[in-house]
Amino acid sequence: MPATIRDVAKKAGVGLGTVSRVINQSSQVREETRLRVQKAIEELDFHPSPIARRLSLKKTLTIAAVAPFFTRPSVVERLRGVELTITGTKYDLIIFNVERQERQEAVIDSLSRRKRIDGALLISLVPSQEQLENFRSAGIPLVLIDVNDPQIDSVNRVTVDDECGGWQATTHLLELGHKRIGYISDPLKGTSAFNPNRMRFEGYMRALREAGVELDERYHLHGETSRYSAHELAKTLLDLSNAPTAIFAASDTQAIGVLEAARERGLRIPADLSIMGYDDIEIAEYLGLTTVRQQLFESGEHGVWLLLKAIEESGAPIINDVLSTEVIIRRTTGKAPS
Amino acid sequence: MPATIRDVAKKAGVGLGTVSRVINQSSQVREETRLRVQKAIEELDFHPSPIARRLSLKKTLTIAAVAPFFTRPSVVERLRGVELTITGTKYDLIIFNVERQERQEAVIDSLSRRKRIDGALLISLVPSQEQLENFRSAGIPLVLIDVNDPQIDSVNRVTVDDECGGWQATTHLLELGHKRIGYISDPLKGTSAFNPNRMRFEGYMRALREAGVELDERYHLHGETSRYSAHELAKTLLDLSNAPTAIFAASDTQAIGVLEAARERGLRIPADLSIMGYDDIEIAEYLGLTTVRQQLFESGEHGVWLLLKAIEESGAPIINDVLSTEVIIRRTTGKAPS
DNA sequence: GTATAAGATGGAACCGGTTCCATCTTCGTC
DNA sequence: GACGAAGATGGAACCGGTTCCATCTTATAC
Numbered sequence A, B: 001m002p003a004t005i006r007d008v009a010k011k012a013g014v015g016l017g018t019v020s021r022v023i024n025q026s027s028q029v030r031e032e033t034r035l036r037v038q039k040a041i042e043e044l045d046f047h048p049s050p051i052a053r054r055l056s057l058k059k060t061l062t063i064a065a066v067a068p069f070f071t072r073p074s075v076v077e078r079l080r081g082v083e084l085t086i087t088g089t090k091y092d093l094i095i096f097n098v099e100r101q102e103r104q105e106a107v108i109d110s111l112s113r114r115k116r117i118d119g120a121l122l123i124s125l126v127p128s129q130e131q132l133e134n135f136r137s138a139g140i141p142l143v144l145i146d147v148n149d150p151q152i153d154s155v156n157r158v159t160v161d162d163e164c165g166g167w168q169a170t171t172h173l174l175e176l177g178h179k180r181i182g183y184i185s186d187p188l189k190g191t192s193a194f195n196p197n198r199m200r201f202e203g204y205m206r207a208l209r210e211a212g213v214e215l216d217e218r219y220h221l222h223g224e225t226s227r228y229s230a231h232e233l234a235k236t237l238l239d240l241s242n243a244p245t246a247i248f249a250a251s252d253t254q255a256i257g258v259l260e261a262a263r264e265r266g267l268r269i270p271a272d273l274s275i276m277g278y279d280d281i282e283i284a285e286y287l288g289l290t291t292v293r294q295q296l297f298e299s300g301e302h303g304v305w306l307l308l309k310a311i312e313e314s315g316a317p318i319i320n321d322v323l324s325t326e327v328i329i330r331r332t333t334g335k336a337p338s
Numbered sequence C: 001g002t003a004t005a006a007g008a009t010g011g012a013a014c015c016g017g018t019t020c021c022a023t024c025t026t027c028g029t030c
Numbered sequence D: 001g002a003c004g005a006a007g008a009t010g011g012a013a014c015c016g017g018t019t020c021c022a023t024c025t026t027a028t029a030c
Helices: A005-012 A016-023 A031-044 A050-057 A073-086 A101-112 A129-138 A162-175 A196-210 A227-238 A252-264 A282-287 A296-312 B005-012 B016-023 B031-044 B050-057 B073-086 B101-112 B129-138 B162-175 B196-210 B227-238 B252-264 B282-287 B296-312
Strands: A062-067 A092-097 A119-123 A142-145 A156-160 A181-185 A220-222 A246-249 A274-276 A291-294 A320-323 A325-328 B062-067 B092-097 B119-123 B142-145 B156-160 B181-185 B220-222 B246-249 B274-276 B291-294 B320-323 B325-328
Touching: A005 A016, A005 A031, A016 A031, A050 B050, A062 A073, A062 A101, A073 A092, A073 A119, A073 A296, A073 B092, A092 B073, A092 B092, A101 A129, A119 A296, A142 A296, A156 A162, A156 A296, A162 A181, A162 A196, A162 A246, A162 A274, A162 A291, A162 A325, A181 A196, A181 A227, A181 A252, A220 A227, A227 A246, A227 A252, A246 A252, A252 A274, A252 A282, A282 B282, A296 A320, B005 B016, B005 B031, B016 B031, B062 B073, B062 B101, B073 B092, B073 B119, B073 B296, B101 B129, B119 B296, B142 B296, B156 B162, B156 B296, B162 B181, B162 B196, B162 B246, B162 B274, B162 B291, B162 B325, B181 B196, B181 B227, B181 B252, B220 B227, B227 B246, B227 B252, B246 B252, B252 B274, B252 B282, B296 B320
Parallel strands: A062 A092, A062 A119, A119 A142, A142 A156, A156 A320, A181 A220, A181 A246, A246 A274, B062 B092, B062 B119, B119 B142, B142 B156, B156 B320, B181 B220, B181 B246, B246 B274
Antiparallel strands: A291 A325, B291 B325
């Protein structure tokens, strides 16, 4: 039977209030008493029960992270940031994997019920207005990571400046002398209002505009997210008269499809065609893919900071923390063919 | 203020014991009373506090999974199995990421302190004898996933039949007509006693023996786990007089190094050289790498089953659950050159 | 109608902490 | 040395469930 605070009190010959004060580093204890209690704690190998503390504090000291954990490597990296940051705080982290819509609803509903968690992080998931309202009325602070929907307001968020990312990628290609730059992405107008692709595309356009390059509608193609779809779209681009000399894909996965199409056409990379991805997933390094890196790990870290602040300071302001992006230059981009 | 069980009791005009019985589906309640309580629960939107329940039950209803979460994609897949299986039970899952030795110690020590968790899953991590002893003396059931150390005994485990995997891979190559089959792996005798490579190698040898193929010592090379090291080792193999016509690498990561070496030497794959990996990581599919798939998801699933059994039936026997492997044939293996 | 067993119910005590308030010490001041 | 303020301490009450036991109801048998 593990020792309780009362056992310690008895052994040290003090009241239980005093033991509690020692555990919680209260300054209200005389040094001499503190040592005596400390000694009893060690002799009994006493460890306070986190559950009893939670009940008495009326806090769960638990934070939930909800994410489509395994579908995208980027999410794992974000979670790594979350996990590492929570360690060293007094909070426990419960991770929920959400691969399907119905599970998302079930998980979020169960979390917004009172008394299970002190706060939640939603990663790469778009909650409905109703779900947001449930959290609000339950008084559970929320932080969204990687959810850029402008409709979602008055919720703490950590987002990436995708417009800037699109601009950086395009500018990198422009600086290499490319004028005909293709763009392949997911559909810009989907049922989901959450669309980082829209922002990347805006950045792409701004870069071209700033460089005084004329826009050519034929260069922008949109299909589903898969590599296969990107593969087909890339072939369409390469078959154009005046085909692009560079292609910017809105994700590394799609860039891989483009790489395959180029290989199929016998194009040398980057001599004949430059290719840029977006995300810097693990395979990117192996493939030597030039890409745009988001601060994934840091997004998790910042998310936890925001959440802890929201939990501990009830009047904390709502923050939208926008992280910057960075071009990672590898072997798939080079000077434009002259 | 959320409703408590006492509020419900008052509202329904019953004692609190009765409410508790209704919540816990005890049969000891008259149907009529049950309905009355049910109604009060709904009207008050009452949800029992998991924390109070835990304190009173003296159970944490929490399970920990400890894993080097992000270093290997295979671990993520195992965790997926764990997470999905725990959902739907009454337990919460806390995940700990362990990337360094010192963190492993800190995490495991803190977990084996009483009263934090009801059970733990250690994934792809080798605990010390002392750590095992700590769990045992704290009465916390343990399941090891992907830890094949024969020294570790009397602990529930989910392992993979690596000997069989090695045998299957080698047999696949033998069936394609290869006689000179190289083998590249991590060092077989490391400081860590945990060595699936050893078993894979045993399987490789058994397959050769059974096929009546003579062993050639020069074909077995060992280096560190990286792709770069495998790259170098592969070149050594390919430079042999009587070079192997097939190479079996003990991991997909190492197989990628072999692929690079083959490309560097201008070898056609699989016409000139067949290559097999092990693990079936995500990139393997993209590269068309023939490999050996372990039941990763299932290993997580089985791990949870074993753990729950150990938690709920105190006399449950120790089990070592060995999962089988499967060869995934893709494009890097083919008939031996004649 | 009564005796008895079986079933349903109420609530005190408990799980192991925290906190607040009353009480007791200690110390500085004149 | 007396007095008041500040500091230290003890412990009851509480957090919100579960469980056990005593009590009350109902069903069954004769």
